[in-house]
Amino acid sequence: MSLALSLGRRGLGRCWPNPAVGCVIVNNGRIIGRGVTAKGGRPHAEVIALSQAGGMARGGVAYVSLEPCAHHGQTPPCTDALIKAGVSRVVAPLTDDDPRVSGKGFAQLRAAGVQVTTGVLADQAVLAHKGFFLKVTQGRPMVTLKLATSFDGRIATANGESQWITGPKARRWVHAMRGTHDAVMVGGGTARADNPSLTVRDLGVQHQPVRVVVSRKLDIPTHSILAETARDIPIWICHGTDADPDVCRKWADLGARLFPCDLIGRQLDVASVLQNLGNAGLTRVFCEGGGALAASLLNAGLVDELVGFTAGLALGAEGRPGLGAMGIDALNDAPRFHLIDTQNIGGDVMHRWGRI
Incomplete structure (x- = not known):
């Protein structure tokens, strides 16, 4: 099961809107097939693993990192494939939250005489499938917020110099993290100030995440680089319902996909932004700021994982803070996270936190 989960994690960022599932088929103590959900979500991991195993799958055990699907979508159910292949046992960590599947896959397997074992490494599977489960149950993707700051929490000097606070190994790590998410998201201020490409570079990665910009007025x-590459790498823009229609048409003509989102007062409602992204199929979003967008997500309780890269330099009070104003008067009102991991990445400290 550990191998199945590891295989599944290789598909993160590539197979949305489907979950990233891994499958390992074993017979007589030997691995005879393995698979991971393919790019775009099809074929499923079980089908790939069974194809490798061929006739040797009969009487074998299938380790799958999520309950096999039991519904007819664009492809037949994986339960049918497992039953037809003659596997004797299916081991899975937990039930799929998707109501089209939830419990039905296990029930179909048991009805066909296949032994089913559940609960194996379930805690790891919950983390691996968090984004998919959130999309199914809450209609929004999982959000990872990344902040790269000085020791005193600044992202730039007073005059805006920010390249580079953290070192090359930390930046390479960030590119790897981008590759495990369906989309990279920034606010309009960051898009204007940094002219970013928001791509995964120098890692030999063939796929690219969707690039999302949150900009009320679409200004x-x-x-920019984003506009010039919009037809080559997807660019989605979440804007206010009051954005200038001519500007919207201009971006649509460039190849961008536009999402009108609700407002709260004069600001974009970040919950509406994430609902739109979830409706479009995204399960995992990697937010890289800026400060106003990050603060809005934290205030709304919509950050599921917080990743910090802290450098050993201090910029002082005149430096630009990593977060915008949050209106917090009491410590009890501040969003808190629990520490998951900390590592030395080329002399910078990477610390990863989960929601309490």
């Missing part, structure tokens, strides 16, 4: 330069 992003059309001579």
